[in-house]
Every structure is written in structure tokens, then in C-alpha cells.
Amino acid sequence: MTSLVSAKGVSKRFGDVRAVDNVSFEVEKGKIMGLIGPNGAGKTTLLKALLGLTDCDGDLSVLGLNPFKQRKQLMRNICFIADVAVLPRWITVSKLVDFMEWTHPNFSRERAEALLAETSVRSDAKVSQLSKGMITQLHLSIIMAIDAKLLVLDEPTLGLDIIFRKEFYSNLLNDYFDGERTIIITTHQVEEIENLLTDIMFINDGKILLDASMESLGERYVELLAAGEKADHARGLGPIADNQMFGKSVLLYEGVARDRLEEFGELRTPAVADLFVAKVKGARK
Amino acid sequence: MIGNQLALIRREIWEHRSIYVTPAAIAVIVTLGTLAMLLFAGGFAKELDVAIFGAQNLAGDTERKVVLTGFFIGTSWLFLFALAILTVFYSLDSLYAERKDKSILFWRSLPITDAETVLSKLLTALIVIPLVAVIAIIATHMVNLVITSIWVSAKGGDAGHLIWGSVPLLDNWASALLVTLASAIWMSPFIGWFLFVSAFTKRSPLLMAFMPLVVIPLIELIFVRSTVFFEAVFTRRGMMPLFKGMDMQEFFDEDRLRFNAEAVSLLSYLDVGQFLRSPSMWAGVLVCGLLTTAAIYVRRYRDES
Numbered sequence: 153m154t155s156l157v158s159a160k161g162v163s164k165r166f167g168d169v170r171a172v173d174n175v176s177f178e179v180e181k182g183k184i185m186g187l188i189g190p191n192g193a194g195k196t197t198l199l200k201a202l203l204g205l206t207d208c209d210g211d212l213s214v215l216g217l218n219p220f221k222q223r224k225q226l227m228r229n230i231c232f233i234a235d236v237a238v239l240p241r242w243i244t245v246s247k248l249v250d251f252m253e254w255t256h257p258n259f260s261r262e263r264a265e266a267l268l269a270e271t272s273v274r275s276d277a278k279v280s281q282l283s284k285g286m287i288t289q290l291h292l293s294i295i296m297a298i299d300a301k302l303l304v305l306d307e308p309t310l311g312l313d314i315i316f317r318k319e320f321y322s323n324l325l326n327d328y329f330d331g332e333r334t335i336i337i338t339t340h341q342v343e344e345i346e347n348l349l350t351d352i353m354f355i356n357d358g359k360i361l362l363d364a365s366m367e368s369l370g371e372r373y374v375e376l377l378a379a380g381e382k383a384d385h386a387r388g389l390g391p392i393a394d395n396q397m398f399g400k401s402v403l404l405y406e407g408v409a410r411d412r413l414e415e416f417g418e419l420r421t422p423a424v425a426d427l428f429v430a431k432v433k434g435a436r437k
Numbered sequence: 438m439i440g441n442q443l444a445l446i447r448r449e450i451w452e453h454r455s456i457y458v459t460p461a462a463i464a465v466i467v468t469l470g471t472l473a474m475l476l477f478a479g480g481f482a483k484e485l486d487v488a489i490f491g492a493q494n495l496a497g498d499t500e501r502k503v504v505l506t507g508f509f510i511g512t513s514w515l516f517l518f519a520l521a522i523l524t525v526f527y528s529l530d531s532l533y534a535e536r537k538d539k540s541i542l543f544w545r546s547l548p549i550t551d552a553e554t555v556l557s558k559l560l561t562a563l564i565v566i567p568l569v570a571v572i573a574i575i576a577t578h579m580v581n582l583v584i585t586s587i588w589v590s591a592k593g594g595d596a597g598h599l600i601w602g603s604v605p606l607l608d609n610w611a612s613a614l615l616v617t618l619a620s621a622i623w624m625s626p627f628i629g630w631f632l633f634v635s636a637f638t639k640r641s642p643l644l645m646a647f648m649p650l651v652v653i654p655l656i657e658l659i660f661v662r663s664t665v666f667f668e669a670v671f672t673r674r675g676m677m678p679l680f681k682g683m684d685m686q687e688f689f690d691e692d693r694l695r696f697n698a699e700a701v702s703l704l705s706y707l708d709v710g711q712f713l714r715s716p717s718m719w720a721g722v723l724v725c726g727l728l729t730t731a732a733i734y735v736r737r738y739r740d741e742s
Contacts, residue, residue: 205545207738227548240540242452254444255547 154181156302156334157202162210163358164197171197172208173358179351181301182331186345187338188428189355195338196234198355199306202336203232215301228257231295232304239291241280245273252294264297267327285316292320296328303328305337309344317344324348346424354431361431370421374410376403378417386416393430404430441549445557446565453530456566459523460516460573464580467512471581475588505604508581510703513574513613517620520570524562524621528631529642531558532732541736551737555632559729562628567617574613578606605702612703619679619712626670626721629728636732637739678715681708 157179164172171194179185189195201208204219204226212219217226239248245268252259268275271289279287288308295303305324309317325348329335339345346352352369354361364372378386383401387394389412393404404422405413413419422430450456532555535541544554582604586596621628631646638645654667712718 203546205542223545224548224550227546232546234542234546238539238541238543240452240535240543241538247451251444251448252547254447255441255549257548 155179156181156215157336158211158213160211162198162201162208162212164194164201164206164208170358172201174210175355175358175360177353177360177363179334179336181334183350184329184335184337184348185351185353186342186349186424187336187353187355188342188424189338190432193355194358195355196306197358199232199234199304199336199338203230203304229301230304231298231300231302232306233288233291233295233308234306239279239287242278244276244278245290246275248279248290248294249275252297256298258299260297260299264293267293267296285312288312288316288320292323296323301333303333303335305335305339307339308337309339309341317341321345321348342425342428343423352424354428356432356435359435361435362427369424369427372407373422373427374405374408374413375420375422375426376405376413376417377401377420378403382416386413389413392434393426402426438553441553442557442560445549445554446561449531449557449561450565452534453527453561455523456527456561457569459519460570463516463519464573464577467515467577468580468584471584475584501599501603505600506609506703509578509604509609509613512577512581513616516570516574516577517617520566520617521620521624524566524624524628525631525646526643527566528558528562528628529635529646531562532632532635532736533638533642552733555636555729555733555736558632559628559725562632563621563625564618567621571610571614571617574617575610578610608702608704612707615704615707615709616679619677619709623677623679623718623721625725626728629725629732632732633728633735636735673717673721677712678718679707679709679712681706681711 155178157177159178160176162172162175163170173194175198187195187198197206200206201212202214202219204214204221204223207220214226215229219226243251249261249264249268252264253261265275268290271286271293273282273286273290273293279290282290292308309320312320321344324335337345337349346366349366351363351365353363376386376391377397377400379400383403386401386403389405389408391403392406393402395402400417404426410419535544545551582600586600589596589599631642634646635642650670654664654670657663657666
């Protein structure tokens, strides 16, 4: 496997605050990686460093390039949506497509027009006349018309309603992802994307709490539903989270074999959101 | 590189419609003014009557040439004045608006360097806006000359001789082009300063740009009792060195204009060589270059989050 992104000891400080604190990870080609973290965890700073929008300490290489020093070359093969509202409000759809065609060597006008034809976005409309959902459709159509190796999505569906969010992700998977491309995505709404991710990374206070493939999560983490005395016994095995639900205890274990837990109650693979909460709380203790 | 520049400059014109709307509006106002004067203002029409037709009977072509040249210079200065104001607002907005509406993140997601982007804004202020103004000047002159010709012809005059034969059009337009471009280059340190302020200020670029220009000379005057800053920035030891042996009072001297038929060749008042040799001009260009570089660095290194 080839590493598309390689970070070794990457840090970024703002004064005394370490927004990203000595982080190391790799992202391989063909992966869809979810970058999950609470507000102010350093997600956006890390993405900005990957995109060459901010400089940082440590070794960071994206597609073999130094993102900050070689941003122009990098941007030929990367595309990103940073937030839904970043398209300039004064531009019209057709001018935006023109501009992309003139400046982006990997942009396909035909593909953009085909994608836009499937939406309700008219080519003579100004961005300021479009609804938030339509702006995202427009932005995504533009981005998906770029033949890029890496797509970075930072809270792409923030502020959109559920229908748009579902459509957004199904478009992304059906029209864009082909196993050759790589996607890095951050979001608060983990449950919406967890079944499309191949890999996941938790970040909190600038540090990585978890960096694993989705497949390995089921092996490493297990959730036990137990009641009464059985739950008390199970607590002796050191759960990393302990919650109550409908009179039962929901206990989350890391690295404890399933056969040791089976006798106490029902086992299941934890939801990413629950795992995330457990990890963040654990880190705070 | 050049392809990107053209695309970026087109984007500037899309975004800042005032670049062509302002000159077009002035052209319309001037033309409507001419029409109104010819149709409704009896006194003016009579004066013009004397200037244009009277010249046939009086002392040759001089007076007519003075009137038409006066019209050329007057309208051209109107455009230059508007151009100056337009350039101030454009350059102050150019790197500020994209941060304010957060579109900077979108622009920076494209394979375009910060240097290319800032350069396109400098070129727009320095060359595109002046060129649009010159085109507007030429168009205004043409339209107004045609209108005046129709008016003259309606009165039975020979417009070809009385109007078109009286003004060296190419000479005047070449002068307008030279003066406009040279003014932009002469004022380029201000453009550089505005771009820099536009790149770094968090709010009210207009205030941030002009406050130091007012406060620093005042402080210098009060505490040091000198005017070095003011002179270096504003007067730069005299007029723009494009004008030949220049004395504005002499240039506008009525008698001189009235009795010197040669006065109509505006080009003969300009000295491009003197402008290109002027250390003061090059010093300004250098300051503009430094401030523009600073603006590029601010756009590149500043983190907007």
C-alpha cells in the first residue's frame, strides 16, 4: 500500500496553545478516513496543515509534497470543501465553472455540467440566490468534476437538513469514490458516516486517541449489556465506559476477548459515537 | 502563469463591477450633460455657437480648438478623478472582501499561488482600471463629437472641418493613455499600501489605510517640527515628472491658451523619457513592490481560523 498522507511528529501552536500536538499517522490510498473530534480538538488545524493552508512543525507529506511550500502543485490533485459557505456569494454558477476550467488542469467542464444538470441549481443563478443546500450541491458538483487523488471534507454537511445530508453522502459514494481515490472527512454527525468509512481517527486536545481501521474496531472494542450481579462482576474486567440504559449496564471494553465477556450478557460492536465519547472521557480523566 | 493571470483578472472584473460601471456612468452623465446644454441651455449653445461658427469669421480656428480641447481635458480629468477614487476603494477591498465573506478558503483550494492572486489584484489596479478609464474617455469623446457634429450639421455647418478637423484626436487620446497609466504608476506606492492594509486589517480598511497617513505627519509636525514624512509621501518634490517643465498655472493660463493655436497638441506637453528617468517614480515603484510582497506574505502566512 502506498501512503498518500504521511505525518511524523506534526505540531502546530497558536501562542501557548498546542492545537496539534506531536501527531503521527499515515493515510493509505483508497481509504475513506473519518477524522472525529470535539470542537477545538485540532481537526480543522490538522486539515489546514494537510492542505498547505497553514504551516506546521514536524514532517508532513501529502502526495509526496510539502503542503505549505508546494500548495499550488498539491491543489492540482487535492480538492476540499472546508465549510458550506465558502463559495463567493457574488459569482454566478456559469462563471464559477468558467473560472475552474481556466485555472484547474484536472477540472472537467462536461462532468461539472452533467452533475449540475441533476440538481436544481440553474447556471445563471448567483451563489447569493441559492439556498444553503443548493450551494453545497453546487460546491460538490464542482469538486467532483475535479479528477483529484485526495478529497478533504471538513464538516461538509454542517447546517443542512437530513435529506440533503443523505443525498450528499450517497452522491459521494456512488459518483465519486472508486477505490482509487482517497477521502478524509470530518464531521460531528459520526453516525451518518460510520458505515461508509474504512478507517477512523479520533483526535482530542491536539492528540490522536485512536487510529484504526473500521474492521479492527470490532475486534478491539466490545460492548456488553448486562444487568444486576453479572454487571458488577463484569465491571471487574475494567470497562473503559460504564453507562446505564433501560435498567441495564452498558459496559465498553478495549482489548478484552469476547469469550471472557460472553457469560455476563449480550455482546455487540459499539457505535463509533459511543466509542468516541468513552475515549474522550477516558483521556480527560 | 499567464493563463491564470488572465483568469484572475477577469475574476476581478466580475467581482468588482464598479471597474466598468463607474466609467460608464460618467460617460453617460457627460453625454447627457452635452445633450442638455445643446438642447436646453440657450446661453451655452450660443457661446458654443460663437466658438464653433464664429471662428469662421473671427481669428481663425483658435477659439474653436480651445473649446474642444477644453472639453477633452475637462472630461479626461473627470475620469481620472473617478479613477483615483475607484482605485482606492478597489485596492482596499481586494484582499479584505475575500476574508470577510470567507471565500478565501475556496480560492486557496485552487491550484493558484498567493503571489499570483495578489499580483492579479495589483495589475487590475495598476493597468486594468486605467485602461478601462481610457477606453471610456475615448468612447465619451467619440459619442460627444458625433452629437456635436449632428448639432453643427443641423445648423448648416461643415462638421468634418469644424469639429473633426479641429482636434488632433489621436494626439489627445495618446495623451490621455499616457497620463492615465503614468498616474497609476506614480501613485503605485499608495496602491501597494492599500493592498497591504487590505490583506492584514481585521476591520475598516479605509480607516486603517488613511489614519497613519494623517496621524504620522501630525505627530512629526508637533513633536519634531518637520514635514519629512508628509513631503516624502504626498508631494514627492513636485508634480508627476511626466509633465514637461511643468507649471500648471502657466498651462491653464487663459491668454496663452487663447492665442496659442499650438496649445492643442497635448502630447507635446508630455515627456515620457523624463518620467522613466525619474528617481522619484522608481522609488515609488520600489515601495509598491515591497508593500505588495508584504501583502502576499500576509495572505500566505495568516491563519484565518
